Amino acid sequence: MESRKLAEFAADIRFEDIPLEVREKAKLCLLDCLASILGSYDEPAIAILRETIAAQGIGDGTATAPAFGLKLPPMFAALLNSAMSQARENDDFHKKSICHIGSTTIPPAIAFAEANKKGGRDLLTAIVAGYEVGIRVGEAINPDHHKIWHTTGTCGTFGAAVSVGKLLCLDAGRMNMALGTAGTQAAGLNQYMIDGGEMSKPLHAGKAAFNGYLAADLAARGFTGAERILEGDKGFCRATTPSYDLGKLIAGLAPIPEKFKISEVTQRLFPVNGHILSVLDALFSVLAGKPGLKAEDIEEIDVGLYHEGYNFLTPVEPRTPFLARFSVPFCVAIAVLTRKVDNESFTPATIADPRIAQLSKKVRLHEDPELTRVFPTVWSAKVRVVAHGETLDGYAKTAKGDPSNPLTLEDVAAKFQKAAGRIFDDDRVQRILERCMAIDELEDVSHLFD
The missing domain is CATH 1.10.4100.10 (2-methylcitrate dehydratase PrpD)
Structure with missing residues (x-):
């Protein structure tokens, strides 16, 4: 029927x-x-x-x-x-x-x-x-x-x-x-x-x-x-x-x-896995408010995601340009270093870039129960950047491109x-x-x- x-x-x-x-x-x-x-x-x-x-x-x-x-x-x-x-x-x-x-x-x-x-x-x-x-x-x-x-x-x-x-x-x-x-x-x-x-x-x-x-x-x-x-x-x-x-x-x-x-x-x-879109929006909101922030100033970047995104993305290692599009640490690192994320962000050269690898190690991904409760209706992300002891918080309820935005x-x-x-x-x-x-x-x- x-x-x-x-x-x-x-x-x-x-x-x-x-x-x-x-x-x-x-x-x-x-x-x-x-x-x-x-x-x-x-x-x-x-x-x-x-x-x-x-x-x-x-x-x-x-x-x-x-x-x-x-x-x-x-x-x-x-x-x-x-x-x-x-x-x-x-x-x-x-x-x-x-x-x-x-x-x-x-x-x-x-x-x-x-x-x-x-x-x-x-x-x-x-x-x-x-x-x-x-x-x-x-x-x-x-x-x-x-x-x-x-x-x-x-x-x-x-x-x-x-x-x-x-x-x-x-x-x-x-x-x-x-x-x-x-x-x-x-x-x-x-x-x-x-x-x-x-x-x-x-x-x-x-x-x-x-x-x-x-x-x-x-x-x-x-x-x-x-x-x-x-x-x-x-x-x-x-x-x-x-x-x-x-x-x-x-x-x-x-x-x-x-x-x-x-x-x-x-x-x-951005040309990345859909679960990362709201992460980048939250991160760029932090960077917009702190235009002088440099990668070497950053002590830690903490990313909160809902369970589905956390579970799917956590095992990914950015060994190739394709897998890098599924890696939260890689995407966050290159966004901080270049202030953009596009197809040129994912190349053999960027995979081998020691600056990106170093900053990626400072990125931590965790499941946020609050975000899990509203998923899958809403795909949200939280980002916290710690630099020189200062804490900078970003939040994206939905990614730019979502039907609500x-x-x-x-x-x-x-x-x-x-x-x-x-x-x-x-x-x-x-x-x-x-x-x-x-x-x-x-x-x-x-x-x-x-």
Whole structure:
């Protein structure tokens, strides 16, 4: 029943059903996703993935990998672009579902829309529908699912299937088949964080996009899948978590959601794990009040986090640029030393920098029971800096970018311009930005990257 109701929602929703503020949020998600894609063009894992795709001899296609000026078959463009969106911890995420839904939902939708000359309104509708379904699946199975499974790889497959299925104009029956085929392919294990398999993380997103696209395309051609893939006795929920709530799949869904899930996503100001965002906001509030503070003056930096963040981040050692994005001591140290945190903060050179290593040793992370009590509704952080015997306290109730404290258009535009400016000239950067923010007026998405 739940799978069918999600399929009916996805099949039936129209652009006109989406409130104006939700459309505007979807545009920001689109622009933010492109910033994440372009910002990862020189990531080593992406170079290997690109080389592997090229080695398959698949030839030219009709969908763009904008960072490289490549034309690929749409499914492979979705694979590459989704992996890029996830590669540097700069994509959006939804807190309760613990899912980076944009990285798996938007690139396959763009690829299909571009290849099939769909309009911008169709693309926006597909994005909103994909976010809605993917997030609801994540909410139903978490937090226990995420203890083993990488939710972006699993739930993201459903978001991709819906976004492409919507552009394929699947009816409810075939959308249900797409969900069934998506669910049987959904995968991604968090062991990558333990055993040095960090390149698996962006691959999870890429494969979720590829598999979801495949599921929708197959369904459009009459391929069948499990009708009860989510709620069935041998279905996705029961297979991947010891506890789940099927009611969350459809609560407040029909016929139009009471509140669209895309409105609940967080967009990042810093390219770090989501649990660290509020830490950096709290730290920068301290630094702003003490502009002359030097690293050598600091005796100790104490960071308080809620249990989930503390438990997830404590074991991380910043052995690589990827793992450094998950290390509270490293992120705090480089923020103090450079007064910024961006992609250039995470390189082999910064990993080897003795100044960062020395200051990192002065950072202490602990669980704060007060912050744990309000999690996961609120992701807060406390920072206490002790320097020359003086105590400086910082607190961030929510990170900048949280739905309660959202990034502005100017914030997201600056993020996009910085990433795109490393690849394109200023005129092209501005054209793509303007087309994203007026995507509902674009009659043919194939012109998005012109």
